Amino acid sequence: MPRWLPRAVVLTLALYACFQLGSWAFHQLIGLLINILIAFFLALAIEPAVSRMAARGVRRGLATFLVFLAVFVASVGFVVLLGSMLAGQIIEIIEDFPDYLDDVINSINTTFNTELSRLEIQDSLLRSDWLQRYVQNSASGVLDVSATVLGGLFRLLTIGLFAFYFAADGPRLRRALCSVLPPAKQSEVLRAWEIAVAKTGGYLYSRGLMALISGIAHYILFMILELDYAPALAVWVGLVSQFIPTIGTYLAGALPMLIAFTVNPWYALYVLGFVVIYQQFENYVLQPKLTSRTVDIHPAVAFGSVVAGTALLGAVGALIAIPAVATLQAFLGAYVKRYEVADDGTGGAAGAARGGGADPTSRAGSAPRPRLWRWPRLR
Known part of the structure; x- marks a missing residue:
């Protein structure tokens, strides 16, 4: 047996053990790594505002705190306003539900010559087995819902903490990263960092501008239809349709359609038609012009990056895919x-x-x- 064979076997087993250990550690820490990635892009998004405040003499930590406070107050105000609107509409729907049910039963009796009554339907529903099973499953799932809510709050706290440190200590982090690199690589890292800040800020700027335009357009429609809580509905449509990828448009249009249906069923169709028409206008006219000036990425590339990001990281990947691809494209374009x-x-x-x-x-x-x-030619 050659002398090198036992040593090669031991080295192979050691490398395999290190690979397995690294794979296990990566799968255990994948949640933390995704949270850090989200926090990094959030810090890049607020970097321009923090830098402007720091240039005017405000300490960087205080500037970061003020930006986070403004975002938190705006988010809480939006959630409270939307919650009050939903609570009022749900109470109204519950109060009017017997009348809706009587209208449906009368139409069924008239169409099919039946003799249904609301009391018989209520008794059959209350005595049904599926309702009892649903109540039991809901009671047993309260703990699961509570654990999910607590886990979501802890994740938001983790992302906010890392984002605060990334934004407040941005220059110090860049110096620490560049201190271990040769001078030629330092310029490339700083250039990539500046491009990432510009593209992420431009992406959020374009999304915010499109949310504002979408909110104003839908607010005009809601005022024409005389829907209740028209300002809150317009803010809901603008924010959800722009900042929730892939399914944001459908979620944004579902709530106004539901509220319009409680006023007049035809109003729900009007809202659906306007949402579809405005979405086409946004996709083919508004979005290409804004993204070409801020993110500078082709619409087909943007769509493909969102699909790829969703396949890799889910909703998080869809949200950060466009600024990440725009940053990579701009960085490579400087060297190609x-x-x-x-x-x-x-x-x-x-x-x-x-x-x-x-x-x-x-x-x-x-x-x-x-x-x-x-x-x-050969001679």
């Missing part, structure tokens, strides 16, 4: 060398020049055709 497009014989660049217009991919409009190298 581009060349003029030569005539390939199919009327591409030269055809455009002969047609009266310069090729947009060529700097001079028309470039001299390169001289081809040929094999020497």
Whole structure:
């Protein structure tokens, strides 16, 4: 047996054990890593506001605290306003539910010549087995719901704590990271950091602007239909449709449709039609113009990045996919060398020049055709 064989076997087993240990640790810490990633992008989003306040003489820690306080107050105010609106509408729906049920029963009796009554339906529902099982399952699931709520609050606290430290100690973190890198790499890291801040801030700026436009447009519709809580509904539609990826549009339109249905069933159809038409206007007119100026990413690339982010990290990946891809695209674009497009014989660049217009991919409009190298002829 060669001398190196036992040593190679031990080294292979040690590497395999390290791989298994690293894989186990990664799966155990995947939740914490995702929270840190969310906190990092949140810190990048508030970095411009914190930097402006710090440039005016405010201590960076205090500036970060003020920004977080403003976001917290706005979020709590929105939740309280929306909760009061939902509570009022739910109470109204519950009070009017017997009348709705009587109308449905009367229409069924008239259409199918039946003799149903509301009291018989209520007795059959109260004595049904599925209702008893549902009540039992709901009672046993209270602890699960409480644990989920507590876990969500702890996750929000973790994300907020890391985001606060990333934003407050941003310059110190960059210096600590660059101190272990050679000077050539330090400039690249700082450039990537600046691009990430610009793209993330631009993404949130564009989303906020589209939320404002969407809220104003839907507020006008709700005022025309004379719906209750029109300002709160407009804020709900604007924020949910823009900041919840993939399903945000459907969630945003469901609540106004429900409230409009309690006023007039035709109003729900009007709201649905307006939501669909405005979504098309936003997708094909508004969003391309805003994202091209702030994020500078193609709509197809944005859609693909959202799909890929959702497949990798779920809703979190869908939310941070666009600023991450925009940052990567801008960073690589600074180092990718581009060349003029030569005539390939199919009327591409030269055809455009002969047609009266310069090729947009060529700097001079028309470039001299390169001289081809040929094999020497044998004598």
